[in-house]
Amino acid sequence: MTTTRFAPSPTGYLHIGNMRAALMNYLIARKAQGTFILRIDDTDPERSKEEYVDGIKRDLEWLGLHWDRIERQSLRLDRYHAAADQLRDMGRLYECFETPTELDLKRKKQLNMGKPPVYDRAALALSAADKDALRAERGAGHWRYKLDQERINWTDGILGDLSIDAASVSDPVLIRGDGQFLYTMASVVDDVDLGITHVVRGSDHVTNTATQIQMIQAIGGTVPTFAHHSLLTGPQGEALSKRLGTLSLRDLRDAGVEPEALISLMARLGANLPVELRMSLDDVAEGFELTQFGSAPTKFDEQDLYPLTARFLHAQSFDAMASDIAAVGVPTELAERFWDVTRENITIRKDLAQWWDMFQNGADPVIDDEDRDFVAQALTLLPDGPFDGDTWKTWTTAVKDATGRKGKNLFMPLRKALTGQAHGPDMSALLPLLQVIKARG
Secondary structure (H helix, E strand, O other): OOEEEEOOOOOOOOEHHHHHHHHHHHHHHHHOOOEEEEEEOOOOOOOOOHHHHHHHHHHHHHHOOOOOEEEEHHHOHHHHHHHHHHHHHOOOEEEEOOOHHHHHHHHHHHHHOOOOOOOOOHHHHOOHHHHHHHHHHHOOOEEEEOOOOOEEEEEEOOOEEEEEEHHHOOOOEEEOOOOOEOHHHHHHHHHHHOOOOEEEEEHHHHHHHHHHHHHHHHOOOOOOEEEEEOOEEOOOOOEOHHHHHHOEHHHHHHOOOOHHHHHHHHOOOOEOOOOOOOOOHHHHHHOOOHHHEOOOOEEOOHHHHHHHHHHHHHOOOHHHHHHHHHHOOOOHHHHHHHHHHHHHHOOOOOHHHHHHHHHHHOOOOOOOHHHHHHHHHHHHOOOOOOOOOOHHHHHHHHHHHHHOOOOHHHHHHHHHHHHOOOOOOOHHHHHHHHHHHHHHO
């Protein structure tokens, strides 16, 4: 069975970057009718917060990315201890005592000599007495995984055939001196124990994948199919990492972005297919293929979400929008007419309130100086009512005959005078509703 996972750390809110990995892993499982696991990577007790766990769940539920099961790494520490003991018994885990400053000096020396800045395995030469002395002086050491220094090959689901020489990579630290299990250790054990078959994540994890493949094989697990999607940039190609804090899903939600718009964009961003609005996750999953994606950095512009959001809302029935319309104060008997008039003229749901305010309280007229006499004359020709669907045409025909104006020079000044805007609903439908609402007031 296909089993995927999304593994956020609850040290902050979900942002557009890690949402992309969540969506891809979800779609792979959904398309294969497999299992999608939400794995909370909360082994860091100082930075992990329950409010972020709740926020992650809320964001995924908003998107419709419902998980089949949830796992928390903080509840699996006994399993990581057992795996660490297994690796020690195999001679694959060794204790090191260098300080960060010492490691930095080693890296600089290697770079100056034209060598790759990898850990020199000096700790392997320490005797038991050396280690006891260092523990007495510095406390417990950190533990590294001893890589087989050979090439690690795999076929990536997006990048194709990859090969990394393990001799060019430092033996990864798996356990800190304070006993905290780091990402690589916990993730490898989880992927094996949970039967993960596919892992999709950012291309910045390629080197991690190489070491994890070797570790999975060492503990007798089945290596998943790994795929690494491109990294996002801003619309001008600038680094997006500094802006991710302003691109959290909760901020986009508060700004009015619809989940269907976000999913439709992110499911095609970086692929060789055009972005198309999809109304359901089933539709998105049906056409999703990892092979459609490339490796080049992918430009993301949050402004692209608003046309998609508008198109989604324009397609909604009155029943789907009734609660939003009632929430801005539109009376039940006018609600459906209000939606018919405004539906093609909102970008986000919050725009409904602006239109209702205009209907209720009128707009501040926008009248250009050259149109003042024209608008004043036109208003004297406005029929008394009641207005219906023909009133706008009847009125503008009379104004045309009286003033000689036509086309945009006729219609635009009148629209701006009545609504305060240069664009908006069909005036033939707007005028009758505007009169009914004013009469009620």
